Amino acid sequence: MKILGIGLESKWKVLFKCLFLVSLSLQLVECHSITLLDTPKFMNENATIFHPLISPSKNSFTNLSLLSDVELKDLPWWCSCSAELEEVEDESECHCEGPKLLLIPQDFINITRLSIANSKFKILRESGLRKYAPSLKDIILMRLNEFYQIEPEAFKNIRHLRTIYISHAPRLQFIAAETFRHVSHSLKTLRITNSGLREVPDMRFLVNGGILSQIDFEGNQISEIFENSIRISTEQLILDNNVLTTIHRSSFNGSQIGKLSLKGNTKLFKLHELAFEGIESIQELDLSSTSIQLLPSIGLDKLEVLRIQNTQSLKQIPSVYMFKSLVKAWLTHSFHCCAFKFPQRHDPESFKRHRALIDNFKSECKAKGYSQLNDADPTSFNNYGNSIGTNIDRRRRRKRRTVETYIIEDDESNITFPYSSDSNSLDGDDIDGLFHEPLKFSNSSLEALCGNLSIDVKDVQCYPVPDVLNPCEDVMGSSWLRACVWIVVSLAIIGNVAVLVVLLMNQSEFTVPKFLMCNLALADFCMGIYLMLIASIDLHSMGEYFNFAYDWQYGIGCKTAGWLTVFAGNLSVFTLTIITVERWFAITHAIYLNKRLKHRKAYCIMICGWLYSITMAIMPLFGISNYSSTRYVKLSMSSQEAVGSLFN
Known part of the structure; x- marks a missing residue:
């Protein structure tokens, strides 16, 4: 019996050892499993596909055409790598996905674009991208239902980083300010769309970098923009289709924004009258499909394009004298366009102040001996302040550059967005078109100014245009x-x-x-x-x-x-x-x-x-x-x- 007992005990030990080895083997298979995107836009026909039983570190691979869709679905996770992108030469990409993909694979060499999708990836760790720091330019995370955290300094020391794109991550609710600490100045695009963000991320560490091309937080759960919460320099800031209800005073203080889009926030009705106070530059503003009842004018003196379509709640629009640079406007009601055509009837007080200021300038001109005043000149004199030394005009400097771009598309949201192959093409003060330098003038240029004074304002192209059924002056017309x-x-x-x-x-x-x-x-x-x-x-x-x-x-x-x-x-x-x-x-x-x-x-x-x-x-x-x-x-x-x- 004792001998039999020893035999049974040894059999159980052997069985446990076998089970342990099988479990260990499965874990090793998961650790070396990598995946492939199911659409050709991320790869070409010559893409290399790695599957779970072959380690990419050994340069073993299987041609994509040899694996069927059924075989791919059976893999815990897998990756596809392309040594050369069709859109941009000398750049490579690896795309990974699969239900068992929990960490960023560390087996690739010199990739410029890394994308992860349709996996249970939860945390972007500080060390996750460290191996690819010398070459990585674009990080793309899409359709990650379990993803909820980006660790501080996760993008540290990625010298050529130009794009961060996160889409369809419903559990990603907050992003700490430290996340963007030590982010490369080459960063041009930050997009976190159709996710669960409940507030605008703190981007204070992006201020010292160059001007970004695009910051996009469309389709999140942002409900309020608090005072001084956004301070950034970017060509586009997109906050469309959130659940915004309130924008507080000085929310964009210190920012330089080419285009600010807030359209589609149907619950936005509390827009503080000083919401844009402190904004240094803004060229285009879109408040379409909102519920605002007033449009602030303070801070919008440099605005050139205004869009407030499908917003029936807006009762009045500020005087045209408040928009010293406005060129085009798309509004909901045609009678708001009449305010630009008849400023004296729309806001008599503003008209009186404008005329008094023009009279003061005329007095200055006569005192200096310049008597050629052109009152009939329709040229508007809009950009002026309380003294002649105030900024009166803006000069645009367009930097000539050739930028190669390529497109990444999100299958579910049908989103396309560009990447610049020249990471320094938009740096600093050389930004084109959207940011302008104020042009100051001295008394030596006063003579030219005096010949162009007028109480008239320049024509603003405004739509919808008033017509017979939508008149400006009289209902009857005659x-x-x-x-x-x-x-x-x-x-x-x-x-x-x-x-x-x-x-x-x-x-x-x-x-x-x-x-x-x-x-x-x-x-x-x-x-x-x-x-x-x-x-x-x-x-x-x-x-x-x-x-x-x-x-x-x-x-x-x-x-x-x-x-x-x-x-x-x-x-x-x-x-x-x-x-x-x-x-x-x-x-x-x-x-x-x-x-x-x-x-x-x-x-x-x-x-x-x-x-x-x-x-x-x-x-x-x-x-x-x-x-x-x-x-x-x-x-x-x-x-x-x-x-x-x-x-x-």
Whole structure:
């Protein structure tokens, strides 16, 4: 028995050893497994594919065409490496993915682009990219559902780093400021999109580098931008399609931004009046598809392009004198464009200050002996301050450079973005187009200035352009039309009231034709009330309708007028149709007295007509079409939605 016991014990030991060796072998296989992208955009036909049972460090490889999709799916993880990219010469790429990929593979040599996707990769560690620091330029992490942390100084000493791109990482909520410590000055693109960021990362350590080409935080969960939280120099800062609700005072203090895009933040309604205070330079601003109620003007004196489309909540726009460099504007309402065309009527106080300042400059010119003042010159004198020595113009310097670019695409989000092959092409003060140097002038240039003073402002190309149905000055457009409308209003109201009084007060039999005539008179009376409302708003806003357009279009007056005209129009047509049918029966069956429209049937028919007219008139009040479209004639004009188009 003892011998048997010893034999059983030895068998168990052998079994445990075998299990241990099998487990160790599996772990070694996972550690050397590498993967391949399933689309050709990351690799060419000559790409080298490494699979789990072969170590890439031994230069063993299998041609891509020899492995089927089924075989690739069975691998725990695998990588594809291309020695030469099609878009850019002398650059190589390795792309890795797979469910068991937890760490960055360390077996590659001299790669310039590393991408990881569709894996359970969780943490980008400080030492993860250290081996590739001498050659790595682009790091791309996509579709990583478990990825949640970037360790501090993870990008340290990567001398040629130009792109950091992270996409579809829902667990990545915060990025520490130390993450960007010691990041190379060659960095040009920082994109973290469609992920879980809850606040804008602290990018203080990127300030001392060159000007970035793009910073993109689109599609995250950022809800607020706090005071002094963004200080950066970049051609583009994109914060589209987040859940922004509030932008606090001086949020971009000290920043130089070529284009700032905040579009698609439908819940953004708290935009502090000093939100852009302290911003050093901004050329283009996009606030489309937001819920802002006011547009700050402080800090936007260098703005050249403004976009606020599909933003019905914006009531007023600042005076054109606040935008000293504005060239183009795409707005929601055409009446906001009128503010640029008629600055004196839009903001009389700003116009007075502007004119007083021009008069002061004229006095300075005359005092210096320059008497050739050109008041009729349409050239605007916008960039001026409280003294002649203030910056009055900006000079653009365009640096000629040849930049080779190539595109990386994200299959799920259909995003493309460029990389510059010249890492120093946008450094420092040589940035092109988006940043400008202020041009100061001394008294020696005062003579040229004095010949170009004008109280006029330069034309701003603004869209949508006001037209006949969307006027700037008068609703009616001319005095004769205004007089004709009031005549029609008087006749419609007085005449139809007279008809109702005569028919209802008559002691004779109340016949079906009389009943129908009463309905028609009531419908026409409502149309007269509608015309009176239109004529009243024209009289109230004469010469400056654009200043009253928002309150009119989105107020109770517009909804009332719209309801009246739709109700009256439908009821009038319906009643006329019934009157025509009733007269046709009476004429064609004159000798058959029993073939007449009886009171009971007439009442039932007109009840249906009233219900139909009321329903059609009330539908826009519940979101089917609307009465607040950009037209002063309220006839439920919107046709943007399918149901609204059918309604119209």
